[in-house]
Amino acid sequence: MSGHSKWATTKHKKAANDAKRAKLWAKLIRNIEVAARNGGPDPDGNPALYDAIYKARKSSVPNDNIDRAVKRGSGAADGGVDYQNILYEGYGPGGVAVLIECLTDNKNRAAAEVRLAFTKNGGNLADPGSVSYQFARKGVIVVSAGASEDAILEATLEFDVEDIAPSGDGFVVTCDASSMVIVRQAIQDAGMDYESADVEFVSSLKIDADKDVAEKIIRLVDALEDVDDVQDVYTNMDISGEVLAQLG
Secondary structure, X not given: OEOOOOOOOHHHHOOOOHHHHHHHHHHHHHHHHHHHHHHOOOOOOOHHHHHHHHHXXXXXXXXXXXXXXXXXXXXXXXOOOOOEEEEEEEEOHHHOEEEEEXXXXXHHHHHHHHHHHHXXXXXXXXXXXXXXXXXXXXXXXXXXXXXXXXXXXXXHHHHOOOEEEEEOOEEEEEEEHHHHHHHHHHHHHOOOXXXXXXXXXXXXXXXXXXXXXXXXXXXXXXXXXXXXXEEEXXXXXXXXXXXXXXXX
């Protein structure tokens, strides 16, 4: 789930067991295939592929799996799949807006499984445009522990970064989507490590969630992220430090 409050990095820490890890790896491999298909097999000339590979390696995906995904995506090996990118929109408990990004080779299957996850967790799918209007594409870089806000600011000052927010032991840097690659490069050039760099959907209309709503939304997001075709889930939920402490 992406919301870029204090809950922002949750999705980067969810591979706590083998089942979660296997699902995460499958989604990361799918991202690599699509990036290689769209931009070619050379990560130095394909920033989307560079970041997809980097993210996979951060999640301990074996290099052999990564190499095979690049070859399948670029057509250098058999087995590639033509994935469609589809957005689904809905509402969860408490009126929280939910935007779901899927990569699927079966649109009907993806729609049915997303709908079922909503139905079982107190939410409902919505018409196209009813939720997405409040989300905008932003570059989001999760900087690893050890960096300082001053160092990040100095490295990215000329690139009109929109926000640098503490998150766990690191920071979440938000910028214009078109600037994501150069901001990520500036952070690297300054000697700072990062966990991930993605173009994500970020809401401009946040909803403060109490403990009850937060627990229900987290269950809904978990169910949606458990769907094989779902790549990312974005919400406009904001969780205060007080509520986060109550959630443990």
